[in-house]
Amino acid sequence: MDEILTMKNVSLIYHTPKTEITAIENVSFTLSRGEFVSLIGPSGCGKSSILSIVAGLLRPSGGEVFLRGEKVKKPSASVGYMFQRDELFPWRTIERNAMLPLEVSGKKENGNKTRVNDLLLKYGLDDFRRRYPSELSGGMRQRAALIRTLAPDPELLLLDEPFSALDYQTRLNVCDDVYRIIKSEGKTAILVTHDISEAISVSDRILVLSSRPSVVLHEHVLDTDKSVSPLKRRENPDFSKWFERIWGELNHA
Numbered sequence: 500m501d502e503i504l505t506m507k508n509v510s511l512i513y514h515t516p517k518t519e520i521t522a523i524e525n526v527s528f529t530l531s532r533g534e535f536v537s538l539i540g541p542s543g544c545g546k547s548s549i550l551s552i553v554a555g556l557l558r559p560s561g562g563e564v565f566l567r568g569e570k571v572k573k574p575s576a577s578v579g580y581m582f583q584r585d586e587l588f589p590w591r592t593i594e595r596n597a598m599l600p601l602e603v604s605g606k607k608e609n610g611n612k613t614r615v616n617d618l619l620l621k622y623g624l625d626d627f628r629r630r631y632p633s634e635l636s637g638g639m640r641q642r643a644a645l646i647r648t649l650a651p652d653p654e655l656l657l658l659d660e661p662f663s664a665l666d667y668q669t670r671l672n673v674c675d676d677v678y679r680i681i682k683s684e685g686k687t688a689i690l691v692t693h694d695i696s697e698a699i700s701v702s703d704r705i706l707v708l709s710s711r712p713s714v715v716l717h718e719h720v721l722d723t724d725k726s727v728s729p730l731k732r733r734e735n736p737d738f739s740k741w742f743e744r745i746w747g748e749l750n751h752a
């Protein structure tokens with residue numbers, strides 16, 4: 500297997516002026532190229548902290564993280580991070596928002612600019628280049644945010660509850676949309692969610708985390724056909740079986 504990420508016995512303690520909070524107890528997992536893996540667990544169990552560690556934004560208190568065999572010590576362009584809120588700058592056009600990571604990292608070479616332009620075109624935002632985020636629907640804004648995340652051409656995408664601010668119907672559509680773009684760009688992804696159905700509909704594999712401090716309680720390999728969209732997968736007869744199983748596990752997490 501072509502391994503991208505290795506988390507080995509990772510732990511994390513937050514030190515506050517009054518106390519210490521052990522957020523992550525002992526988390527180990529690996530991720531192979533092209534995989535879509537979801538982390539699911541109770542609120543406050545340490546999911547966002549795990550992503551911050553993978554992104555090199557937080558140093559683990561114990562254990563090690565390797566990206567392509569190299570120890571993660573700081574943020575790198577090979578990891579892209581997408582949040583619940585789209586974080587687009589309201590005063591920049593969609594195009595200038597999408598180009599932002601290239602500006603910040605000084606990688607505004609023509610090749611990169613062309614790629615971002617191609618992404619905008621390919622994923623239906625060509626007519627909205629000169630518009631401002633407030634002129635777009637929530638779903639379109641998330642798509643623009645994804646394109647911005649893809650601008651530096653990261654290999655691994657970290658998605659932290661990227662759909663949870665959207666209403667239910669938009670959420671299903673945007674999830675389909677984001678899945679399609681990630682697959683067609685050949686990226687590897689970790690999705691953090693507390694929505695069981697969402698996790699089952701997009702994942703090749705689901706890791707169920709315990710409540711804080713988190714450990715991986717269960718790992719499920721879903722026998723998914725990657726060419727089937729998340730929305731269509733919800734119609735799979737096995738869907739409710741997986742839902743009940745993970746529901747039960749979370750209730751004992």
Ligand code: ADP
Nearest residue numbers: 513520522541542543544545546547548549711
């Ligand atoms: P999740 O994303 O699963 O909801 P987080 O990773 O955000 O969980 O947080 C895990 C735990 O660590 C929570 O209990 C939270 O209160 C605590 N925590 C998160 N960030 C900090 C911080 N900067 N300082 C102290 N405690 C924190």
Ligand code: MG
Nearest residue numbers: 546547548659
């Ligand atoms: Mg979180």
